[in-house]
Amino acid sequence: MAQNKNDKKAVPPTPENTRKNERDVIAALDIGSSKVCCFIAETGAHGGLDVIGIGHQAARGVKSGKITDLKAAEHAIGYAVEAAENMARERLQNRPISSVYVSVPGTQALSHQMDVDARVTNGIVTDRDVRNALSHARAAGAHGRDDLIHVIPGNFTLDRQRGIADPRGMKGQQIGVHISAVTAYTTALRNISHVAAQNHLDIEGYCAAPYAAGLSCLVDDEKDLGCTVIDMGGGTTSIAVFAEGRLIFTAAIPVGGQHVTSDIARGLTTSLADAERIKTLYGSAQTSPADDAATIDVPPVGEEEHALPNYVPKSLLTGIIQPRIEETFELVRAKLVDSGIDAKTGRRVVLTGGASQLSGLTDIAQLILDKQVRLGRPQKMRGLAEATGGPAFSACAGLLHYAVAHADEVPVFEKPQNFVFNVPIGGPLLQKVTLWLKENW
Ligand SMILES: Nc1ncnc2c1ncn2[C@@H]1O[C@H](COP(=O)(O)OP(=O)(O)OP(=O)(O)O)[C@@H](O)[C@H]1O
Numbered sequence: 147m148a149q150n151k152n153d154k155k156a157v158p159p160t161p162e163n164t165r166k167n168e169r170d171v172i173a174a175l176d177i178g179s180s181k182v183c184c185f186i187a188e189t190g191a192h193g194g195l196d197v198i199g200i201g202h203q204a205a206r207g208v209k210s211g212k213i214t215d216l217k218a219a220e221h222a223i224g225y226a227v228e229a230a231e232n233m234a235r236e237r238l239q240n241r242p243i244s245s246v247y248v249s250v251p252g253t254q255a256l257s258h259q260m261d262v263d264a265r266v267t268n269g270i271v272t273d274r275d276v277r278n279a280l281s282h283a284r285a286a287g288a289h290g291r292d293d294l295i296h297v298i299p300g301n302f303t304l305d306r307q308r309g310i311a312d313p314r315g316m317k318g319q320q321i322g323v324h325i326s327a328v329t330a331y332t333t334a335l336r337n338i339s340h341v342a343a344q345n346h347l348d349i350e351g352y353c354a355a356p357y358a359a360g361l362s363c364l365v366d367d368e369k370d371l372g373c374t375v376i377d378m379g380g381g382t383t384s385i386a387v388f389a390e391g392r393l394i395f396t397a398a399i400p401v402g403g404q405h406v407t408s409d410i411a412r413g414l415t416t417s418l419a420d421a422e423r424i425k426t427l428y429g430s431a432q433t434s435p436a437d438d439a440a441t442i443d444v445p446p447v448g449e450e451e452h453a454l455p456n457y458v459p460k461s462l463l464t465g466i467i468q469p470r471i472e473e474t475f476e477l478v479r480a481k482l483v484d485s486g487i488d489a490k491t492g493r494r495v496v497l498t499g500g501a502s503q504l505s506g507l508t509d510i511a512q513l514i515l516d517k518q519v520r521l522g523r524p525q526k527m528r529g530l531a532e533a534t535g536g537p538a539f540s541a542c543a544g545l546l547h548y549a550v551a552h553a554d555e556v557p558v559f560e561k562p563q564n565f566v567f568n569v570p571i572g573g574p575l576l577q578k579v580t581l582w583l584k585e586n587w
């Protein structure tokens with residue numbers, strides 16, 4: 147049995163025994179409702195990613211994405227990280243990793259859209275004008291319980307001309323920018339950083355799980371033309387919408403594959419373990435004419451192993467699964483429609499996550515969402531074996547892409563020195579956005 151990473155507490159890492167994560171080694175930690183997973187990768191000079199360590203463990207103390215038992219979660223993380231370190235032992239020169247990029251479950255994050263605009267002072271747009279745009283923000287919300295994890299500026303407008311990537315140096319009167327921001331519940335981030343710290347890990351960056359899933363399984367054309375990623379996990383189904391090459395919306399519902407499993411356990415009066423096995427072996431989200439003729443053996447709950455077989459028609463199983471899947475996609479559609487984002491989502495949907503492996507899923511998604519649907523798994527990464535290159539690992543793999551190409555989106559929370567914050571605008575969220583933009587423009 148793997149040694150728990152917590153057991154290392156006796157020998158705390160020091161500069162001598164810890165390989166500080168050098169620029170060429172990055173680690174990702176995805177704390178899911180079903181499994182905790184750690185990837186360690188090396189980045190090549192060309193920006194490519196080579197996964198050198200993989201560890202995963204059944205999740206403990208996590209429900210619908212939320213950490214509900216710190217100790218249990220801490221131990222599961224310890225095992226996963228330790229397994230990944232063991233695999234990468236040679237490349238890491240026997241030293242533990244010291245920091246990770248970590249996923250924030252979709253259920254613990256909120257997506258915000260805001261438009262910001264301002265007058266150009268001297269007829270030619272300068273850095274100052276771009277910054278000034280923020281003091282005229284229209285959309286503001288008080289999100290006292292939240293922390294900002296992503297700020298993604300869209301294209302600018304200049305005198306109502308849309309689609310300007312960088313307005314600086316251009317002539318005009320009025321500039322505007324659309325911002326897509328993601329906040330996460332402070333308590334969720336605190337719990338994540340606590341369980342990481344208990345394993346001697348610093349958090350290098352937070353990334354919303356569906357955003358990470360999208361970064362790992364979408365191709366550039368999909369991100370440009372508009373595409374919705376649906377990450378179907380154990381306890382959550384989370385959504386990320388991409389358009390014009392960037393994230394524009396995230397959402398989640400606290401329903402996932404575990405709900406399908408418990409529906410089966412209840413409906414067929416069998417144990418959760420048998421229901422899970424039956425689901426993965428025979429489960430389908432769509433009825434087929436052959437279902438009535440086919441039978442499956444369902445061990446009754448609590449019976450001895452050698453009890454008489456209990457055969458039920460496969461149609462009964464499909465009849466349990468289908469309504470739950472339909473309900474899930476209906477809820478996804480409602481999230482997209484209610485948020486007003488549906489019109490921008492394009493024609494494409496990519497399903498990923500462990501629960502996307504259920505047969506017949508794409509047809510139902512196509513029908514309910516009225517889009518072209520494909521299955522997605524991690525891409526553009528070397529070193530993933532068949533088992534760890536599957537859809538359940540999209541979010542973890544995506545964290546590595548995030549680390550390499552998007553980590554500079556992370557805002558700075560602290561107020562910088564010598565900084566005069568002259569215009570109070572909206573709630574804390576907007577102030578954080580402003581600070582970030584002031585720093586980055
Ligand atoms: N072949 C399969 N067919 C159907 N469902 C499957 C299959 N393999 C795995 N699953 C389901 O996938 C789910 C786990 O998916 P995943 O590993 O993506 O979850 P997670 O990331 O830990 O959870 P979450 O993202 O919700 O926090 C489980 O409910 C499991 O039953």
Ligand SMILES: [Mg+2]
Nearest residue numbers: 178355379541
């Ligand atoms: Mg997940």
